[in-house]
Each structure stands twice: as structure tokens, then as C-alpha cells.
Amino acid sequence: MTGFFERSEPIRFEGEGSRDPLAFRHYDKNRQVMGRTMEEQLRFAVCYWHSFTWPGGDPFGGETFLRPWMHGDDPLALAKAKAETAFDLFRVLDVPFFTFHDVDVAPEGASLSESIDNLKAITDLFEEKMEREKVRLLWGTANLFSHRRYMGGAATNPDPDVFAYAVGQVKAAMDATHRLNGENYVCWGGREGYETLLNTRMGQELDQLGRFLSMLVDYKHKIGFTGPILIEPKPKEPTKHQYDFDVATVYGFLERHDLTADVKLNIEQNHAILAGHSFEHEVELAYALGLFGSLDINRGDDLLGWDTDQFAMNPKEMALVFHEVLKNGGFTTGGLNFDAKIRRQSIDPDDLIVAHVASMDACAKALLAAEAMLADKALEGPLAERYSGWDGAEGRAILAGERTLEEVAARAASLDPQPRSGRQELLEGVVARYV
Ligand code: XLS
Ligand code: NI
Ligand code: NI
Numbered sequence: 001m002t003g004f005f006e007r008s009e010p011i012r013f014e015g016e017g018s019r020d021p022l023a024f025r026h027y028d029k030n031r032q033v034m035g036r037t038m039e040e041q042l043r044f045a046v047c048y049w050h051s052f053t054w055p056g057g058d059p060f061g062g063e064t065f066l067r068p069w070m071h072g073d074d075p076l077a078l079a080k081a082k083a084e085t086a087f088d089l090f091r092v093l094d095v096p097f098f099t100f101h102d103v104d105v106a107p108e109g110a111s112l113s114e115s116i117d118n119l120k121a122i123t124d125l126f127e128e129k130m131e132r133e134k135v136r137l138l139w140g141t142a143n144l145f146s147h148r149r150y151m152g153g154a155a156t157n158p159d160p161d162v163f164a165y166a167v168g169q170v171k172a173a174m175d176a177t178h179r180l181n182g183e184n185y186v187c188w189g190g191r192e193g194y195e196t197l198l199n200t201r202m203g204q205e206l207d208q209l210g211r212f213l214s215m216l217v218d219y220k221h222k223i224g225f226t227g228p229i230l231i232e233p234k235p236k237e238p239t240k241h242q243y244d245f246d247v248a249t250v251y252g253f254l255e256r257h258d259l260t261a262d263v264k265l266n267i268e269q270n271h272a273i274l275a276g277h278s279f280e281h282e283v284e285l286a287y288a289l290g291l292f293g294s295l296d297i298n299r300g301d302d303l304l305g306w307d308t309d310q311f312a313m314n315p316k317e318m319a320l321v322f323h324e325v326l327k328n329g330g331f332t333t334g335g336l337n338f339d340a341k342i343r344r345q346s347i348d349p350d351d352l353i354v355a356h357v358a359s360m361d362a363c364a365k366a367l368l369a370a371e372a373m374l375a376d377k378a379l380e381g382p383l384a385e386r387y388s389g390w391d392g393a394e395g396r397a398i399l400a401g402e403r404t405l406e407e408v409a410a411r412a413a414s415l416d417p418q419p420r421s422g423r424q425e426l427l428e429g430v431v432a433r434y435v
Helices: 038-042 048-053 075-093 112-133 160-179 202-223 247-256 269-274 279-288 315-327 349-375 380-386 393-399 405-412 424-434
Strands: 044-047 097-101 136-141 184-188 229-232 263-268 292-297 336-338
Touching (some): 044 075, 048 075, 075 112, 075 349, 112 136, 112 160, 184 263, 184 292, 229 292, 263 269, 263 279, 269 279, 269 292, 279 292, 315 424, 336 349, 349 424, 380 424
Parallel strands (some): 044 097, 097 136, 184 229
């Protein structure tokens, strides 16, 4: 332990009566939920960037956190100190996974090859620490948006040399993820979008993005990386228009480039809201299109129109999402990544622990509500009844493509269908009973 956190023992489950902010009231990792332990169902991951790399700045003021590993002359030594603290947190939270961008964990060097060497040094360290702490990598990714070279995009940059640099970086991040047995590899579009159409060839940029992703898929097969690549849709921020706008848009893009077998989606709550959808909408659509992969768990502020990345504390919304995930058999390679940051004023080391504990508990509570709703068929029952007509011979024949327009029209002549209530308030009441 580095001593950054006062506490070194793992947080324990104490049950609902506990008032200790450093104890779990719902997250009982060994409890069985639909055939798996809670730990296996939720697959929590701590993210490196918000918890260890973000200094607490906002557009109007700088750093508030003053973390010891952010100040000093030897960047690689600082990166190692940061890793020590990160693994301290993983142990205290007793989470099974973590996630990172290349630049979160290793300093950028003066050249690409120096950056790659730094990443290798940290990968060595991670390998040892992961073995000792029994923490696994949910996914790795490359930061292709912070450095000024990427201000006009990475894969969608007008300059093919920037595209090449991004390829160099993404290859190294994929190699590191593969070496650490990462279960997925994530591509968030970063600055793949535009500020103004006046300087943008949209069609060309989309073709570049397609090439980039296709090359990455080929490479993944070449090195034997078996996990999926996950695109993370987001409609805006930092660019005015991000190409990976939402689930539906990415679906079209993947279909066009024939990538749906290898590329799935990492869906984030705050991004869903920014796109004008609900979190559960994006999750349900991803399942419906066969693209569900993993979740970035956080929440936006209802009154602010940007990606505030607050810790998820909203059991009702999450219960509906987990209802969908459990209904579909639970996560495969995916999990719940805390893409969430504590607020700028939360400057105490314990704030970092408390935030994760509270959110893990809110997720656990939501998971149990989802389990109960499924066990009682509280939503599935009414849904089955509402669509039961389609289970009949005629409904099935239409869906199977066995009826022509004329045949269906002919049958309509003898019908007089009666409207039936959608029962929305009844169903809202049902959900309210479970959460
Ligand atoms: C930013 C994204 C980012 C990705 C990883 O809005 O959520 O944090 O999850 O690049
Ligand atoms: Ni995210
Ligand atoms: Ni985000």
C-alpha cells in the first residue's frame, strides 16, 4: 500500500442496516443472482482516467486534487507511483476489473516509439500486479483525442500522416491489451467528427474511419485477440457532431463496412442522454441489432447539456437496463465500467472510495430489482400478452415472409380490430414497486 488511502482492507458487505459509507449494503459479491454471483453479473471495472489522471479542473479553473503522482520530474516514476495507488484502490474496492487509455497509464514520449516503450514498461508492471492482486483488464483503449496533433481528428484527419500516427498508437494499445488478456478493446470516437462542414469532406472522413476500423479488425485476428472491438457511441462533445452518434448510426456504419461480426458496442448512460435517448433505449436497441457489448456506467446532470460523468446512483434507470441485460443472459465479455468522476470539490482520498462504493451499491440494488421483476414476469408478462397476436399462425406467417401484400390486404377485408389500452401508468406503477 502506498498510504494514499488510509484504508487498506477490502470494503465488506454489512447489509441494509449499515450506515457506514465504507461498507456495502446491497453489493454482496457472492450472492447468487440468476445463476451467477453478483460479482460475475455486474463485472465492475474502475477506470484509470477519471480516477487517477483527471486533476479536478474545469473550463474556469485548474487542478484541485493535487495528487502526489501528478507532480515531479520523472514521468515514468510518477506513472509507476500512480499505478501503485490505482491497484490500492482496486484492492480496497475488491473489483474484478479495470480499464485504461494508453496515455492514462504511461507518459507520452518525445516520439511514438518512446511512448510505446513507456507503455511497455507499464505493461510489465501491470502484468506483475494483476497476477498478485487478481485484477483483470475489462478493456484497453488509445487516447486519440487529447494531443494537439489530433485536434482535427485521428482516423478522420485530413492529413494521412496523422491517420498513420493514430494507427501506430492504436496498434500499441491493442498489443498491450492483448498481452494483459483484456476481454475487449474499446474505440471511443474522440474527435472523429467535425466542427464545421465548411472545412470537412464528410464522405471521405467516414471512408477513412471505415478503413481504420477494418485494419484494426484484421490486426486483432492476426495476433489472436479473441475479444470484440467495442465502439462507444456519443453524439457530440468534444466535436459538434461525432460520427459515432448513437447505436442506430453505428449500426449503419458497421453494416456498410461489414464489421458487425467483430465489432460490438460499449454504451454509456451520459452519451445516450446527449443523443436524446434513454439509457435503456440504447441498450435495448443494441440487443435487438445483435451489437450489445458492454456498459460505461455514469450519469449526466438533467440540467446540464454535457458529459458530466457523475457516478451512477439511479437504481430505477439501472434496474431497467439490468432487466434487459439479465433477460438476454447477462454480460459475456462486457461489464460495468465506471466512466465516472468525482466532483471537483471532492478532494479527499476517501471521496474516491465512497463514490465507487455508493455506486456499486446502487447498481447491486438495481440488479436485485431487475432479478425480482424477471422472476415475477412483472414486465415480461404484460408484454407477452400485448404481442400475443403475433404468436398466432397468421402473425408468424407474416413475419416469416410467407404472405404477400395482396394476401394480407384480402384478409383485412373481414377484420374489425379493436384498440386496447397501452397501460403505461399501470406499468410505471409496477416498476415503482420494485425499486
Ligand atoms: C468520453 C468517453 C471516454 C471513453 C473512453 O466521453 O466516455 O471516456 O469511455 O475513451
Ligand atoms: Ni465512456
Ligand atoms: Ni463519456
